[in-house]
Amino acid sequence: MLFNSLDFAIFLPIVFILYWFVTKKNLKLQNLLIVISSYVFYGWWDWRFLSLILFSTIIDYWVGISLSKQSNEKKRKLLLWTSIFVNLGFLAFFKYYNFFIDNFIGAFSFFGMDVSANSLNIILPVGISFYTFQTLSYTIDVYRKKLKPTEDLIAFSAFVSFFPQLVAGPIERATNLLPQFYKKRVFEYNKAVNGLRQILWGLFKKIVIADNCAVYANQIFNDSDNLSGSTLAVGAILFAFQIYGDFSGYSDIAIGTSRLFGFNLKQNFATPYFSRDIAEFWRRWHISLSTWFRDYLYIPIGGSRASFTKTIRNIFIIFMVSGFWHGANWTFIIWGALNALYFLPLLLSKKNRNHLDHVAKGSYFPSLKEFAAMLSTFILTCFAWIFFRAENIGHAWAYISKIFSMSLFTIPEVRPSDVSILVIIFLIIEWIGRESQYAIEKIGLQWKKPIRYLFYYTIIFAIFWFSRSEQEFIYFQF
Known part of the structure; x- marks a missing residue:
């Protein structure tokens, strides 16, 4: 269901x-x-x-x-x-x-x-x-x-x-x-209302963001041989928002539904695309799985307390097993290994815990340094997502090769302006609510009722207006 x-x-x-x-x-x-x-x-x-x-x-x-x-x-x-x-x-x-x-x-x-x-x-x-x-x-x-x-x-x-x-x-x-x-x-009435609010945001992520990004991402990935490098770069970015909206949307609906019945589930996503390095990204992405592997696999085999070579081994084990958990395909294993390569320099230089708090906490805007760090982390993440989305290693290699060709500097054949606007609005709301358990948890609570309800009804309207036929959640296949 x-x-x-x-x-x-x-x-x-x-x-x-x-x-x-x-x-x-x-x-x-x-x-x-x-x-x-x-x-x-x-x-x-x-x-x-x-x-x-x-x-x-x-x-x-x-x-x-x-x-x-x-x-x-x-x-x-x-x-x-x-x-x-x-x-x-x-x-x-x-x-x-x-x-x-x-x-x-x-x-x-x-x-x-x-x-x-x-x-x-x-x-x-x-x-x-x-x-x-x-x-x-x-x-x-x-x-x-x-x-x-x-x-x-x-x-x-x-x-x-x-x-x-x-x-x-x-x-x-x-x-x-x-x-x-x-x-x-x-x-508890307030708890139930909070749950409904999180369900609403989860449905927005899934139906408005993920499903609409999926239309263009699938079109681009399925016809990557005939498209330019700039178009394939757009496809990788759209898939990044598709998988985030899809999976974190499911988690939001699950957590919100649990609140309706009096249960508290752990936060599973914490605005991961605002991360300043890969270590922070993995503290904010699929938190329940990352911490599971940490506590039941990484620490038991020695973690970072082992020798230099064993620490490197342990990092690759944890990330590659995580990749293999996602699916029976070498692309997932390479995706895991690539993230291990991203993570390893931070761990070895002891910078993997530099960013434990929310970016630009208490500020409206990030500093130029923070923005550059977020952008570079997002680009690395999008690059890794290509392996996650590709049908096989050959497809991934051909896709990446095309991106790193001169056609990267051409105008994309696919220009999803409508979805781009939706993603920008989505990012603004996520940025405003980045310090909450979910983006709209506290947004509007101090507003007058008519304005607050207008905000909620606008989200509901968007869900119905941009909805497509029932789309399964990506992580159902994992």
Whole structure:
């Protein structure tokens, strides 16, 4: 079920009414309603894959309880690896089976050996990368004794399948989200209004910015052989705003929807395109995934506390694994490696934590130095996005080669003036609200009601005026 669909527009009010008016006096019933609603939400796409969520839930629930009763370290590790094997095994099969088979065949063919192996027509379950990492955070934290295992199967099932963030995050830690299912939730009007405001901004990002940028970005990437370097540069920039509007828009809708039901999810994006270096960008982009890899992979293998060579190794591991998490294609791995190359000089020179606060905090405009730093970081990011968007390495290389040709200095064949205006307006609003959890969280709160509501209705009008047919979110494929 898509957030930007009529189905969800009907589904959400029904669940909301049942949640607050029918089950509000019984916490167990509220949690059970969330589980049922979440399974309906996910099953709307393909009910067959509900069995994967159910199986992962039961396995990790059992592993958690078993870990609490086991003091033998070898047996505790065996339990942990059971959870890791089951969860990553499902992920590896559905997402990476054909990738490994094709590369296995290709490797032998390179040496003149003919090996036959069959690829499978596998459907990738929507959201499997997200809920797999979410439930793994539970068993790992229980193993580390940072979290007490739950004996409430309904609450744990609700944590694993929570429908607002089930399909594309944020990837919530068990330490943050699971305890919220134990506590009685009371409806708070201001919290709900805040949630609706964030949903509104998320829909604007997705429908007005991402979907309209996608029209031109797809046109340019799909016909890159016949277009000039300047046009391809425009395509890379448009894709940068497409993927940001699409993914951060989903996160905003998920976080806002969660607030309607009394839950607080972590911020997942913090105006990343205003970053002054790549290290800051990765602290602001897909925060839940970046911190997951940091805490459960990067630090355990030594992080930056290791020797010089091992630190370099660890940086490349974390970024390349992050790339591979996004998809079974070498383009994603190269995208990760490229970001590692961007990041490494900052880490080695100990400048990776130079920009921990918002740019131009308390000021209307950035300094010339800050603007130059943001612009250069954005250009590097757009360059890396080419690998993320390209069909394969050959496509990416041809695309980049054309950009770095003399045709870069020609007038672009595709000039999306309407979308350009929308992006500029979007950037202005994001800049004004860059210190908030989301751009319009505080904008207009001090205005008189008629002006404030005019601002909100203008956003609603734009959503309907610029809407296209229902478009899936990009990260559904990851």
